Amino acid sequence: MPTIELTKENFDTSVKTSDIVLVDFWAAWCGPCRMFAPVFEEAAEKHQDIVFGKVDTEAEQELAAAFQISSIPTLMAIRDGVILYAQPGALPGPALEDLIGKVREVDMEEVRRKIAEQGAEQ
Template sequence: MSEFIKEILENDFDRETSQGAVLVDFFADWCGPCRQLTPILEEVAKEVKEVNFFKINIDAAQEVAARLEITSIPTLVLFYKGKEVDRVVGLIEADDLKTFLAKAK
């Protein structure tokens, strides 16, 4: 991934989302819109230091995807201290993503 976004595995999901503000990008390698979203996430992750950014591949993390009822990708789920705050499905522009991340309080 990058220094700003870390890819996590299914068995790390609960631990990684339990502390502070976390944005998780649910994606798949075969998903075109997911690939389009990556540079937007990179740009925002460089600026927004108070949120941890993670990606999780739904093909490798089917249990987590099912538990969170991820039915379309890309899906961005915002967590604060392990609890889901909000989610957005589909592509999102950088400015809208920054506004969305402000909900993590």
């Protein structure tokens, strides 16, 4: 599946209607972003069941600000609407594949239980 452009208009819908979403926050002027782009695209072709979205931080400054993106590229992994991973830096292909495997293995029932516990404590 090709990557999709995520905007403030379609971001929430894309996250809510997909089990796993990987988001690449990038900008055209960013050298590391341009180096990471083919790695991200290759993974998108390989993992057809995952939504791979790109947020142009120049065009979508409000969305980038909402997620407090201060360094690009930043990769975010969202599963069942929960952010499991958000780190700046371009990953090499094997590291991205490893991350995808880990996101798939997460016990989301356990994650939801911990979120509920934290909410109850506050």
